[in-house]
Amino acid sequence: MIVALAGGxxxxxxxxxxxxxxxxxxxxxxxxxxxxxxLYGLRICPxxxxxxxxxxxxxxxxxxxxxxxxxxxxxxxxxxxGRDPWFRLGDQDLATHILRTERLRAGVSLTGTIAELAxxxxxxxxxxxxxDAPVATMVDTPSGQLTFQDYFVARHQQDEVRGVSFAGxxxxxxSQPAARALEDADLVIFCPSNPIxxxxxxxxxxxxRDALRRATTPKIAVSPIIQGKALKGPADKMLASLGxxxxxxxxxxxxxxxxxxxxxxxxxxxxxxxxxxLGMRVLCTETIMGDAADRARxxxxxxxxxxxxxxx
Amino acid sequence: MIVALAGGxxxxxxxxxxxxxxxxxxxxxxxxxxxxxxLYGLRICPxxxxxxxxxxxxxxxxxxxxxxxxxxxxxxxxxxxGRDPWFRLGDQDLATHILRTERLRAGVSLTGTIAELAxxxxxxxxxxxxxDAPVATMVDTPSGQLTFQDYFVARHQQDEVRGVSFAGxxxxxxSQPAARALEDADLVIFCPSNPIxxxxxxxxxxxxRDALRRATTPKIAVSPIIQGKALKGPADKMLASLGxxxxxxxxxxxxxxxxxxxxxxxxxxxxxxxxxxLGMRVLCTETIMGDAADRARxxxxxxxxxxxxxxx
Numbered sequence: 001m002i003v004a005l006a007g008g009x010x011x012x013x014x015x016x017x018x019x020x021x022x023x024x025x026x027x028x029x030x031x032x033x034x035x036x037x038x039l040y041g042l043r044i045c046p047x048x049x050x051x052x053x054x055x056x057x058x059x060x061x062x063x064x065x066x067x068x069x070x071x072x073x074x075x076x077x078x079x080x081x082g083r084d085p086w087f088r089l090g091d092q093d094l095a096t097h098i099l100r101t102e103r104l105r106a107g108v109s110l111t112g113t114i115a116e117l118a119x120x121x122x123x124x125x126x127x128x129x130x131x132d133a134p135v136a137t138m139v140d141t142p143s144g145q146l147t148f149q150d151y152f153v154a155r156h157q158q159d160e161v162r163g164v165s166f167a168g169x170x171x172x173x174x175s176q177p178a179a180r181a182l183e184d185a186d187l188v189i190f191c192p193s194n195p196i197x198x199x200x201x202x203x204x205x206x207x208x209r210d211a212l213r214r215a216t217t218p219k220i221a222v223s224p225i226i227q228g229k230a231l232k233g234p235a236d237k238m239l240a241s242l243g244x245x246x247x248x249x250x251x252x253x254x255x256x257x258x259x260x261x262x263x264x265x266x267x268x269x270x271x272x273x274x275x276x277x278l279g280m281r282v283l284c285t286e287t288i289m290g291d292a293a294d295r296a297r298x299x300x301x302x303x304x305x306x307x308x309x310x311x312x
Numbered sequence: 313m314i315v316a317l318a319g320g321x322x323x324x325x326x327x328x329x330x331x332x333x334x335x336x337x338x339x340x341x342x343x344x345x346x347x348x349x350x351l352y353g354l355r356i357c358p359x360x361x362x363x364x365x366x367x368x369x370x371x372x373x374x375x376x377x378x379x380x381x382x383x384x385x386x387x388x389x390x391x392x393x394g395r396d397p398w399f400r401l402g403d404q405d406l407a408t409h410i411l412r413t414e415r416l417r418a419g420v421s422l423t424g425t426i427a428e429l430a431x432x433x434x435x436x437x438x439x440x441x442x443x444d445a446p447v448a449t450m451v452d453t454p455s456g457q458l459t460f461q462d463y464f465v466a467r468h469q470q471d472e473v474r475g476v477s478f479a480g481x482x483x484x485x486x487s488q489p490a491a492r493a494l495e496d497a498d499l500v501i502f503c504p505s506n507p508i509x510x511x512x513x514x515x516x517x518x519x520x521r522d523a524l525r526r527a528t529t530p531k532i533a534v535s536p537i538i539q540g541k542a543l544k545g546p547a548d549k550m551l552a553s554l555g556x557x558x559x560x561x562x563x564x565x566x567x568x569x570x571x572x573x574x575x576x577x578x579x580x581x582x583x584x585x586x587x588x589x590l591g592m593r594v595l596c597t598e599t600i601m602g603d604a605a606d607r608a609r610x611x612x613x614x615x616x617x618x619x620x621x622x623x624x
Contacts, residue, residue, distance in 0.1 A: 041414030073383050077407030082432040091403040095389030098410070102353030120394040 007198020009064030017295030319510020321376030323503035329607030346513035
């Protein structure tokens with residue numbers, strides 16, 4: 001059993017690779033929900049949906065998020081009705097938000113609604129929200145406290161990030177299925193997602209760090225930073241403005257004492273010794289994931305690396 | 313000031329004609345809401361939306377309902393997620409349902425949400441739900457009690473109608489704006505809508521018949537039955553199975569003591585004397601409405617007919 005901690009696009013790509021490289025039903029993906037928000041009365045879960053769509057093979061390959069070939073007629077009509085269409089909701093994508101919102105309002109847990117969506121989409125792996133309680137990433141900037149989507153989408157990540165906090169995190173407990181998945185795990189993988197706002201909230205959930213520490217299986221992180229840059233998203237800028245080194249070493253320091261090994265890009269092999277000095281093992285390989293074959297290849301290498309540590 | 317009582321497609325067509333034939337801002341349309349229902353957690357108001365879209369000039373001219381050129385991608389995705397896509401919700405149409413549901417959940421009245429939508433769509437006339445309280449038409453058939461949409465859409469009006477009732481009608485009061493519109497009306501027009509399930513629920517709202525009786529202005533009905541047939545919908549079959557004569561005369565009998573005049577199709581002029589014998593005046597004219605010019609022409613004739621009675 002493999003448990004992967006994932007945020008959005010980068011995490012979803014590696015999760016898809018893991019589902020290809022192992023029996024898919026032996027994979028559980030624990031997904032960040034701190035980017036979730038309400039829009040037009042619908043509950044939007046960007047990272048969960050990116051993982052769902054990617055594992056279902058219907059994700060938009062151009063953007064990484066949304067559904068391939070989706071259209072935007074409803075959003076156009078929402079704009080005609082006088083509302084700001086700042087968040088790109090596709091027509092097919094809306095179906096997910098509508099049905100999820102209906103089920104949540106009926107009292108079904110987020111874990112339950114995501115399980116239903118995953119089954120309907122033919123996904124064999126388990127996709128679990130990090131918690132059933134609502135958590136909201138707040139970004140502290142010179143313009144004030146911004147919600148994550150305001151910072152990330154509406155304001156195009158232009159604001160300097162002075163701090164990040166997770167509203168509601170004190171009441172967000174690890175769910176039973178998530179706790180059980182970590183108990184049963186042979187390997188835990190921190191996907192190449194933003195360490196601050198994707199993996200960060202997952203680790204901040206009540207009981208999550210304890211569950212990770214109790215799991216004696218190898219824990220491996222894949223660096224989302226390659227040659228000082230994030231492939232996607234604001235991880236690099238965020239790390240810098242929060243005082244972290246913008247490199248796989250900086251990421252390794254954040255995860256220190258939680259992980260046993262770090263996978264970094266072959267272009268960053270010069271950092272290997274410094275990372276090993278933190279007390280973890282290092283694998284350098286090609287970590288940029290293009291197509292599904294790429295993702296499966298990286299996943300297989302990460303699994304081999306992790307399993308080799310279990311045997312030591 | 314003109315007040316029109318309307319259901320769906322036929323009522324919306326005459327309402328559009330009235331908005332063209334008079335200053336649009338002097339028209340108030342009181343609309344049936346007993347077909348309203350919840351689907352996928354969204355509040356759907358078929359008759360209100362048909363009136364909105366028709367007066368906004370964006371209605372689908374082929375069907376009479378829905379939005380011209382609308383697509384059905386979200387509905388396809390809803391089906392992919394395992395839900396029955398039995399009710400044709402277009403992508404643009406969904407925007408209306410989503411934003412209405414959001415506003416209703418925020419505590420805004422149905423009257424308020426429809427006013428917001430009408431303003432956003434540039435409609436100068438007032439569109440008012442018959443009541444802010446939920447009412448649901450139930451159709452008694454040999455297969456049991458059916459909700460209206462189950463009878464009408466899902467089961468294609470195939471069931472024999474033994475009776476019709478309006479759940480919630482005892483708690484549904486006429487809204488203040490609707491009562492005031494009737495007080496201020498110079499003319500009240502019963503549009504060519506189904507007398508049983510479109511005009512019927514409007515008349516059954518608490519306070520509606522009293523408000524109509526108090527209004528001393530002329531009240532005119534336009535027959536939805538031409539040569540024994542409804543142009544659209546199940547009005548003819550319903551009238552027959554409920555024991556009414558399926559003709560303009562049968563409709564006039566249902567509205568007797570509420571209206572002062574009846575407009576019937578020129579093809580039914582033979583019924584004129586029998587309808588006059590009920591104590592009302594009769595206008596025979598071409599009542600089939602094709603394009604907007606047709607609708608405005610019929611509306612102008614109906615207004616002239618009504619106003620001529622006010623002067624007597």
